Amino acid sequence: MSMQDKVAVVTGAASGIGKQIATVFFRNGAKVVIADLNLESAQAVASELDPSGARAIAVAMDVTNEEQVEAGIAAAADKLGGIDILVSNAGIQIVAPVEQLAFADWKKMLAIHLDGAFLTTRACLQRMYAQKRGGSILYMGSVHSKEASVLKSPYVTAKHGLIGLAKTVAKEGAAHGVRANVICPGFVxxxxxxxxxxxxxxxxxxxxxxxxxxxxxxxxxxxxxTTVDDVAQTALFLANFPTNALTGQSIVVSHGWFMQ
Incomplete structure (x- = not known):
């Protein structure tokens, strides 16, 4: 699928799923922004993809920091010519039963997964609406967006929340040609x-x-x-889908672990 010259911001893209999504997007013609808390690792990925820096750049981004998100998205848009795709992928995991879970850990998990999704979405939507060329926002959910597991209360809560955010963005963004969907991988x-x-x-x-x-x-x-490429190929399909026929949806990629 051609994504020629579309600009894609991928958070948490210095490793794992985010790196593979950025790589697949780049190979299909996109310009990619490797946004990550670890700038050095992000720079290494960007350089690996495009040593010239013309089509792959690194941005330091703590997705829970409003100023960093706004500055990072602005810098990326200015350098690469706007924003067409956001993949909100940054995330962590903290495992503990509810009765032993520290409130600080609960807040940290929700901040990274939900606050980060909101802040990056808001910054990208402002660009997408002004550009008047549509766009696609993808949230990295999980099978835990649909189902629960023990020991993962903040993760399950956050991943469920992303579906609500995506549905709202899908309805608000439709008039601007902006779609929003959630990818729900199994264990990768x-x-x-x-x-x-x-x-x-x-x-x-x-x-x-x-x-x-x-x-x-x-x-x-x-x-x-589930492999990182399973997820990246799903992201490519969703990001490149041409109409509002596929928006506000959550797509499970889990080798049948969860079936809708």
Whole structure:
């Protein structure tokens, strides 16, 4: 799918799912903004994609910081010629049962996943509306946007919240040709998921192998992890869809773990 010269901002793009989405977008003709808390890693990805810096740039961005988000989006738009796509992907995971979860951890999780989605969306919508050339906003949800798991109350809450935000943006953005959708992956073996394996083994009193087989992959049709490219190809399809026929939706990519 051609995305020739469309400008895509991907948050949390220095590694994992975000990096693969940025890479797939770039290979399909887009200009990409590697937005990440870790500027050095973001610069490495941007340089890897395009050493010239003409079609891939890095931006330091704490998505919970209003000033950083506004400045980063403005700088990206000014350098690359506007904003056409936002992939709100930045996220972390903190695992604990509700009765032991620190309020600070609850607030941190919601700030990164929900406040970050709001702030980046607002900044990009302002650009998209002014440009009058439409746009696409993609939120990185999860199967946990649809379903709950033990030990993940703030994550589940935040991922459910992204569906509400996407539906609202889809309705408000329609008149401007801006679509909003949520990608809901199953378990993808990124550093975020790798970190959860020993944590859940400890909390649940089972082996790490059992966490993988009996918790993470138990409900899949083939016992396979979702891959970063599975998610990136879904993002490419949604970002490039030409009409409002596909907006306000949440697409599950999970090897059948969750079926709608």
């Amino acid at each position: 073996r990124t550093p975020l998921v790798e970190k959860q394996i020993p944590e859940q083994a400890s909390e649940l009193g089972i082996s790490e192998e059992d966490v993988v087989k009996k918790v993470m992959l138990k409900e899949t049709v083939d016992g396979e992890f």
